[in-house]
Amino acid sequence: MNIIVPIKQVPDLVEGLEIDESGKDLNREWIKLKLNEFDDHALEEALLLKEESGATVTAIAIDSQDIDKVLFTAAAKGADKIIKVTGNFGTTVTSHEAAKALANAISSMQYDLVLTGVQAVDDRDGQIAVLLANYLNVPHVSVVTGVSINGGAVSVMKEYGGGNVAEFECTPPLVLGIQAARQTPRYVPVAKVRQIMKSATLEEVAGGDVSVVAASTVQKFSFPTGGGSAQMIEGSAEEQANKIFELLKEKGIK
Amino acid sequence: MSKQIFVITEHLRGKIDDVTYEMLGKGKELAAASGGELVAVLLGHNQKELANEFGAASKVIYADHEKLADFNPWMYAKIVSEIVAQQKPRVVLTAYSSMGIEVAPAVSVSQGISLTAYVSDLSIQDLKVSVVSQIYGGKMNIEAVDENESMIACVLPGSFPADAGKATGSPAVEDFAVSGLDESKIQFKKLIAPDKSDVDxxxxxxxxxxxxxxxxxxxxxxxxxxxxxxxxxxxxxxxxxxxxxxxxxxxxxxxxxxxxxxxxxxxxxxxxxxxxxxxxxxxxxxxxxxxxxxxxxxxxxxxxxxxxxxxxxxxxxxx
CATH class of the missing domain: 3.40.50.1220 (TPP-binding domain)
Structure with a gap:
């Protein structure tokens, strides 16, 4: 079984975000990026399937800042092949463009499953998993928390709200949007990544035509003002804890 | 250009999800502004009576088939795509939910229409749609305009009051002829209930x-x-x-x-x-x-x- 795992980087939200001069994008000069956590789960699930059934795992990513290292890290974790999709991409690639470039690259490959993250924090124009499935013209199941291979069929668990889960039986090829792998994504030491950079080959495939149909046009980025409702409790940790305690007492909770 | 506003409704175990009412409430406001009608789209099997929950809409398009009794990503996306293709509404509202996340991108690609996700607000004037997305984990608002013939908005649940869309009544129900579901490579097996053994x-x-x-x-x-x-x-x-x-x-x-x-x-x-x-x-x-x-x-x-x-x-x- 061949499993392809599209991965990408997203801004690390632990760092503060800034808006650039145009007011229509993030200030990307100092931005810290990290692997989309859901893509990390997709890769983990693919590696677990590989360990169970001897699948071949290919990690693939659109050419972007520091992506080589991300792909080599995937190789260090156990991906058999790593592929960079090249093309004339701007600093921001929409989900439709990314999905189309990935579909162009993947359509010429042999594959049974495509596992990618259910969502990313920046997909303003929709989630890549289902977009990609439709550009590839194969079925999809998203918000997946369990995958098992039973001969030629693939059993998939899909989550709804309120703890409800649906089971589907699928015939590959298909695309799955992974919410969570069966276990926490594995960690790989930097030394192992460095080592694999010397031995692994990073293939390049052209992304081809990524012009897509209609889209909405971004006018403005702004920080949400929300309700701004919280009354802030100042002071030392001790004083803050005191205040919380008083509040709970006042509300009859303690 | 169509002035219609469509809401893709959601139900699980016969219960309408609140986000459906939230979208119907917002949809009513959009329809008043566009001068078009609000249409609720309902897929299911022997569930026509659910249409009575959508009194906020002037019409319900109902697709009935035994294979639509439970949500199926491929089948639901296919049928909603066909309905959208036939009517080309100005705005289609889907929920940013486990169901909506499968339907919205599929319709966008198959019908070549624009899609905006994580939507927390939208308005319409002269058929131009202004839309706000809340991205980067809610840390950034992005305002955009959509001047296309048709668009899909994937709406964040909790963005609009549900009460505004809660009206019972008997909206006109139009049956949609369903076919071509036999070839599906995705089969629904079963729905597993939430685990009740832990603290509730x-x-x-x-x-x-x-x-x-x-x-x-x-x-x-x-x-x-x-x-x-x-x-x-x-x-x-x-x-x-x-x-x-x-x-x-x-x-x-x-x-x-x-x-x-x-x-x-x-x-x-x-x-x-x-x-x-x-x-x-x-x-x-x-x-x-x-x-x-x-x-x-x-x-x-x-x-x-x-x-x-x-x-x-x-x-x-x-x-």
Whole structure:
């Protein structure tokens, strides 16, 4: 079984975000990026399937800042092949463009499953998993928390709200949007990544035509003002804890 | 250009999800502004009576087939695509939900129409649609305009009041002829009910809820101690469940549970829209986070910018 795992980087939200001069994008000069956590789960699930059934795992990513290292890290974790999709991409690639470039690259490959993250924090124009499935013209199941291979069929668990889960039986090829792998994504030491950079080959495939149909046009980025409702409790940790305690007492909770 | 507004309705186990009413309420407002009609789209099997729940709409398009009795990503996407292709509405509202996340992108690609996700607000003037998306975990608003013939908006649950869309009545029901579902490579097998063996956090009056800020499952005992002292239960945000540190039964938010406790202590939870959806009805929300810009402070009644590893022991000591 061949499993392809599209991965990408997203801004690390632990760092503060800034808006650039145009007011229509993030200030990307100092931005810290990290692997989309859901893509990390997709890769983990693919590696677990590989360990169970001897699948071949290919990690693939659109050419972007520091992506080589991300792909080599995937190789260090156990991906058999790593592929960079090249093309004339701007600093921001929409989900439709990314999905189309990935579909162009993947359509010429042999594959049974495509596992990618259910969502990313920046997909303003929709989630890549289902977009990609439709550009590839194969079925999809998203918000997946369990995958098992039973001969030629693939059993998939899909989550709804309120703890409800649906089971589907699928015939590959298909695309799955992974919410969570069966276990926490594995960690790989930097030394192992460095080592694999010397031995692994990073293939390049052209992304081809990524012009897509209609889209909405971004006018403005702004920080949400929300309700701004919280009354802030100042002071030392001790004083803050005191205040919380008083509040709970006042509300009859303690 | 069509002036119609479509709402793709959702139901599970015969119950309409609140987000459907939220979209119907917003859809009614959009239809009044566009001068078109509001149409609810319902897929199911022997569920025509659900159409009576959509009194806010002037018409319900109903697709009935035994294979549509339960949600199926491929079948639902196919039928909604066909309905949209036939009518080309100006705006299609889908929920940013487990169902909507499969339907909206599929319709966008198959019909070549624009898609905007994480939508928290939208308005329409002269058939030009202004749309606001809340992205980067709720830390950024992006305003955009859509001047296309047709668009899909994938709406964040909890963005609009549900009451505005709750009207029973007998809207006109138009049957949609369903065919071509036999070739599906995706078959629905069964629906598995939520695990009832654990504490039911929806029944807890006090929830001590932890997020990514807890850093490691080794730090959970101090949270449990605090919850016990408060007479409450421990709940958490999604990353904690995805890391397998706590069971799914404790998860608050979109793919977890909706809770409405008397008191919700949010410790190290940034407040992504998916989490807010599950807890914003709590009577009292106190949030502790190291990031003063964390969106959770927009929903909390009281906020502490600080380290939960300082606050938790200090508070526990007082109880």
């Amino acid at each position: 956090i929806t029944q807890s009056e006090i929830l001590v809820s932890v997020g990514r800020g807890i850093q490691s499952n080794d730090n959970l005992p101090m949270v449990e101690e605090l919850a016990t002292k408060l007479g409450g239960a421990v709940s958490c945000s999604r990353p904690i469940v995805d890391s397998k540190w706590m069971p799914k039964t404790r998860q608050v938010g979109k793919s977890g549970l909706k809770v409405k406790p008397k008191c919700y202590l949010a410790l190290g939870i940034s407040g992504a829209p998916e989490h807010i959806e599950g807890m914003k009805e709590a009577d009292l929300v106190i949030a502790v986070n190291t990031d003063p810009k964390a969106p959770i402070f927009d929903y909390a009644h009281y906020g502490v910018v600080g380290d939960l590893f300082d606050i938790i022991p200090a508070l526990s000591a007082k109880l």
